Amino acid sequence: xxxxxxxxxxxxxxxxxxxxxxxxxxxxxxxxxxxxxxxxxxxxxxxxxxxxxxxxxxxxxxxxxxxxxxxxxxxxxxxxxxxxxxxxxxxxxxxxxxxxxxxxxxxxxxxxxxxxxxxxxxxxxxxxxxxxxxxxxxxxxxxxxxxxxxxxxxxxxxxxxxxxxxxxxxxxx
Amino acid sequence: xxxxxxxxxxxxxxxxxxxxxxxxxxxxxxxxxxxxxxxxxxxxxxxxxxxxxxxxxxxxxxxxxxxxxxxxxxxxxxxxxxxxxxxxxxxxxxxxxxxxxxxxxxxxxxxxxxxxxxxxxxxxxxxxxxxxxxxxxxxxxxxxxxxxxxxxxxxxxxxxxxxxxxxxxxxxx
Numbered sequence: 470x471x472x473x474x475x476x477x478x479x480x481x482x483x484x485x486x487x488x489x490x491x492x493x494x495x496x497x498x499x500x501x502x503x504x505x506x507x508x509x510x511x512x513x514x515x516x517x518x519x520x521x522x523x524x525x526x527x528x529x530x531x532x533x534x535x536x537x538x539x540x541x542x543x544x545x546x547x548x549x550x551x552x553x554x555x556x557x558x559x560x561x562x563x564x565x566x567x568x569x570x571x572x573x574x575x576x577x578x579x580x581x582x583x584x585x586x587x588x589x590x591x592x593x594x595x596x597x598x599x600x601x602x603x604x605x606x607x608x609x610x611x612x613x614x615x616x617x618x619x620x621x622x623x624x625x626x627x628x629x630x631x632x633x634x635x636x637x638x639x640x641x642x
Numbered sequence: 643x644x645x646x647x648x649x650x651x652x653x654x655x656x657x658x659x660x661x662x663x664x665x666x667x668x669x670x671x672x673x674x675x676x677x678x679x680x681x682x683x684x685x686x687x688x689x690x691x692x693x694x695x696x697x698x699x700x701x702x703x704x705x706x707x708x709x710x711x712x713x714x715x716x717x718x719x720x721x722x723x724x725x726x727x728x729x730x731x732x733x734x735x736x737x738x739x740x741x742x743x744x745x746x747x748x749x750x751x752x753x754x755x756x757x758x759x760x761x762x763x764x765x766x767x768x769x770x771x772x773x774x775x776x777x778x779x780x781x782x783x784x785x786x787x788x789x790x791x792x793x794x795x796x797x798x799x800x801x802x803x804x805x806x807x808x809x810x811x812x813x814x815x
Contacts, residue, residue, distance in 0.1 A: 494774040
C-alpha cells in the first residue's frame with residue numbers, strides 16, 4: 470500500500486461534527502495520509518490541526534470538497550476506490566482483492582449515501598452485515614488492510630506514549 | 643469466549659449521546675451481549691431497541707449503572723476486565739493473553755477516565771499509541787479478540803442483508 474485517503478460523505482453541522490472528527494482521528498491514527506469531507510465546517514480541521522501539533526505526523530484535512538470531483542480525480546490518477554457499506558461484500562471475502570492496491574481512497578458515509586456512489590466505486594465492502602458505525606467500519610477495514618502494521622508505526626515529532634500495564638507515561642518525541 | 647459485555651464510561655448528555663449510540667451499535671454488531679453505561683439518558687436505549695427490533699438478536703442496554711459496582715460484580719463472578727486506553731499495552735503484544743478469557747468486560751471511556759479504573763482492571767490495552775476514537779478502539783479490539791468470527795455470525799430474526807457488489811438487497815429473516 471502506498472497511499473490511503475479517506476473521503477467522508479455527509480456531514481450535517483453539529484449533529485455529525487463529532488463523528489467526522491472521530492473518523493478523521495481514526496484515519497490519522499491508522500495509517501491514512503489525510504481525510505476529505507464535504508462540509509465547510511472548520512471545527513474538524515481545527516481539531517486535527519491540534520492533534521497533529523501535539524502528536525506529530527503529516528496528516529491533512531480538507532473540508533468543502535466536491536465528492537464527485539474527488540472520486541473522479543483519484544480514479545483518473547490510477548487510484549482505486551472502496552466504499553464501506555453494510556450492503557457490500559463482506560470484508561473477509563474481498564480484502565485479499567483490495568490488498569494489492571497501491572493508492573486507495575476509502576469512502577465512509579453518514580446516514581444516506583447517494584446511490585451513484587455504489588456504482589462509481591471499485592468495491593462496496595461490508596464490515597459485517599449489521600448496522601453499526603462508520604468509525605468502527607473504517608477502523609477494522611484499515612486494520613485488516615494493513616495487517617496490523619498501522620498499530621506499530623510511529624509518528625514524526627510530537628508526544629510519545631510509553632505503553633504501561635497501569636497508569637500513564639508520556640514523553641516528548 | 644463465552645460472554646463479552648461493554649461498559650461505557652462518561653456520557654455527557656447530548657455531546658456524547660451519538661458516540662454512546664455508536665459504541666452500543668458496534669458492540670452489538672461485533673459480538674457483545676450487551677452494553678452498560680452510566681448516564682440515565684433514554685435515547686441510547688431507544689435507538690438500540692429500534693435496532694434490535696429491525697435487525698434481530700438479543701442485545702441489551704442498561705443505562706444509569708454505577709461503574710464501580712458493575713466492575714466489582716463482574717470480577718466477583720469470575721470475569722476479567724479490560725480497559726481500552728492509548729496509555730496501555732499495545733494490542734498486538736497482549737491480545738493472546740486475553741483471548742483465553744471466558745467472560746470479558748470491555749471498558750471504553752469518553753474523554754477523562756478516573757485513575758482508579760486503570761488499577762481495577764486486569765488489562766489496560768492500547769489500540770495503537772495515538773489518540774483516535776473509543777468506537778474505533780472497540781471495533782478493532784472485538785475483531786482481533788474473536789479473530790473475525792464476529793463478522794460471519796447471523797442474528798436471530800430481523801432483516802437479512804444479501805451481500806452485493808453494487809446496490810442493496812435486504813430480505814426479511
